[in-house]
Amino acid sequence: MRSRPPKPSARAAGFTLVELLVVLAIVATLLMLSLPRYTQSVEVARERVLVENLRITRDAIDKFHADTLRYPDSLDELVEKRYLRSRPMDPVLESDQAWLIVTPPSEKKGQVADIKSTAPGQTQDKRAFTEL
Template sequence: MNRRGFTLIELLVVLAILGLLLSLAAPKYLHSVDRAKEAVLAENLRITRSAIDRFHADRGRYPSSLEELVARRYLRTLPVDPLLDSATAWRLVVIQDEEGASGVVDLKSRAPGVGRNGRAYAQW
């Protein structure tokens, strides 16, 4: 009698090996995703802060909003906070000048938690 197929034992051994491999690979994958989100957050903050500084150097005042940076082509699009997956979740640091006009001087993330560097995301 010549039968084709796998026995139950063979299938269980293969599933056990796959489970072991996944249990080793999944944490490393999730850790690398978190590292990538932190890197994107740091880069978006750096680029946007640089655009705010260039705007201030060119115009002698701070932008009234992040949308003004996009409208005046200092940024292509609004930066996205990768931890919250939103372009509108930023906490803007606003000051008022002598004439009473307000402007955005900095932005911070509203994401809860602490990064790999030990600092809260809200303090980056």
């Protein structure tokens, strides 16, 4: 005669509260270890995007000056004349309007010789955002 396997009890069908708490504690520990690295990598990425946006915009200003023998009157003029696809974004401030416009010397025509970020604070290597 064959014996039947024992029926699983109701207790064996789920997780206990202690098991769930242990899993939650492990997940919380992993998050605590990874979150600072994540936020630091986001900040480094914003800095790199800011530097690249400044480089591209300054290059567009120089090309505009070389083509027209004058500086642009605004960043929007660079977009209108297709030197840039859109106004550059300052990823630190998350704005395309927060640029400090540096005017050319008085004997030069135009209004935009350079741009700088107005973001407060410093980069990871202790340079002010306004000095980039």
